[in-house]
Amino acid sequence: MKQDKRDRRSQRTRHLITTAMLELVFEQHYETITVQDILDRxxxxxxxFYTHFFDKEDVLSSIAEQMLEMFRQQLSQRKEGGTIVPVLExxxxxxxxEQYFRAMSRGHxxxxxxxxxxxxxxxxxxxxLSTVYAENASPAISWAVIAQYLTGSLLTLLKWWLKAEMPYSPxxxxxxxxxxxxxxxxxxxGAENTSP
Incomplete structure (x- = not known):
């Protein structure tokens, strides 16, 4: 019972800290935010603060991970047979x-x-990739390299799209x-016109 109370308190405190950081990132550049600003907010x-995080970078990483986890949950609810690379999603x-990603894309x-x-x-x-193309156990280029290429291409395109004010639909x-x-x-x- 005591552990549950501590866990809830810990989650609440982490939420207060990440919410404060997010609010500050919307208001000013990351470089100007201090741990004291986060504490005050x-x-x-x-x-x-230091019980839960090492520094402001740790808070920022936690926020990024939360957003990515939210996205992963959306992906897990996709229909079977969806694409490997969740481009549209x-x-x-x-x-x-959009506002969150704009704020999170500034500076450091x-x-x-x-x-x-x-x-x-x-x-x-x-x-x-390695699950869907299991029969092709060793492609000419490793799955890790292919995944890095696809991810890098997608994220670069996403950053451009956001910076260009989203001139095209998803x-x-x-x-x-x-x-x-x-x-x-x-x-x-070795796949013919499939959709990774």
Whole structure:
């Protein structure tokens, strides 16, 4: 019983800290935010902060991971037989949370956020590729490299789309990605016009 209370308190405190950080990121550049700013906004003490996080980068990584987890949950609810690379879902997700992604794309915040996204998404894609194309146990290029390529291409396109004020619909961006990135992957894995 005591453990449950502590867990709830811990979750509440982490939520206060991440919410404070998000609010601050919307208001000012990440580089100017101090741990003291986070403490003041969250209404907590320094020792409480350091019980839960190492520094402000740790808070930022936690926020990025929360957003990516939300996206992973959306992906897990997809219909069977969906694409390996969740292109449409990614563009729709960014569109739905545009303000968040704009704030998280500024300065050093963006570097930390997009790096966390690269790591998480490439793992997901690599697992999906090796499962779907299991009979092709050793493609000419490793699954890890293919996953990094697809993830990097997708995230670069997403960043451009966001910066360019979303000039195309998510559906159009999915088609653009498929035309640009997938032909080489299909040739590498020996698949004929499938949709990774």
């Amino acid at each position: 969250a209404g907590i003490g320094r020792s409480t 990614m563009f729709e997700h960014v569109q739905q949370h 915040t963006g570097e930390v956020f997009w790096e966390a996204a690269q790591i998480a998404l490439s793992k997901t894609i690599e697992q999906a 559906e159009q961006m999915e088609k653009i990605f498929q035309q640009l990135a997938l032909p080489g992957v299909w040739a590498t894995v």
